[in-house]
Amino acid sequence: MEGVPRPIQQIPKIRQAMTFYRIMSWVTGTFLLLLVIEMVLKYSPTHVELFAGGSTGLLGLAPVVPGPGCQWFSLFVPGGMGCEIQSLGDGFNVSLAILIVHGWIYVVYLLACFRLWMLLRWPFTRLIAMALGGVVPFLSFIVERRMHAIAGADVARLETEAAALRTKEA
Numbered sequence: 037m038e039g040v041p042r043p044i045q046q047i048p049k050i051r052q053a054m055t056f057y058r059i060m061s062w063v064t065g066t067f068l069l070l071l072v073i074e075m076v077l078k079y080s081p082t083h084v085e086l087f088a089g090g091s092t093g094l095l096g097l098a099p100v101v102p103g104p105g106c107q108w109f110s111l112f113v114p115g116g117m118g119c120e121i122q123s124l125g126d127g128f129n130v131s132l133a134i135l136i137v138h139g140w141i142y143v144v145y146l147l148a149c150f151r152l153w154m155l156l157r158w159p160f161t162r163l164i165a166m167a168l169g170g171v172v173p174f175l176s177f178i179v180e181r182r183m184h185a186i187a188g189a190d191v192a193r194l195e196t197e198a199a200a201l202r203t204k205e206a
Contacts, residue, residue, distance in 0.1 A: 044194045044201075046155055053152040054187050060141070060148040061180030064170045067138040072173050074131045078121075090127020098125025145170045152183070156190050
């Protein structure tokens with residue numbers, strides 16, 4: 037693999053990947069927590085969704101109900117056991133927006149994880165741990181801190197090796 041640059045040759049790119057990964061970890065973790073709150077509101081006994089505008093005002097909660105032919109307990113199960121859950125709110129459905137935005141942010145987060153993992157040539161298990169950070173609440177904050185520390189140590193080691201090579205060549 038002569039054409040593939042070694043990590044020691046990519047220190048600036050690694051630093052950029054570390055920053056991008058850190059930002060995406062925090063954004064993904066924040067949206068995941070918002071998603072958990074939204075799911076609790078929707079599938080707990082409160083059965084509400086957050087709406088902006090409409091009859092609830094600037095921000096307000098609107099009830100969700102089981103669709104035609106559905107049982108009351110379908111409200112407690114994500115996916116509604118095959119039943120459609122209908123929201124009675126009008127305006128912009130903030131709860132649905134959080135769901136969609138988190139999904140797309142998670143895709144970008146996975147790209148950030150992959151880029152850092154690839155540049156540093158880490159073991160595959162580390163990539164899996166990073167990917168899980170975006171789906172388990174609070175884990176993205178914990179994993180980000182750990183991976184950023186490991187990456188920082190790796191970059192420091194690479195910089196020391198690069199300095200030693202420059203000294204040796206001079």
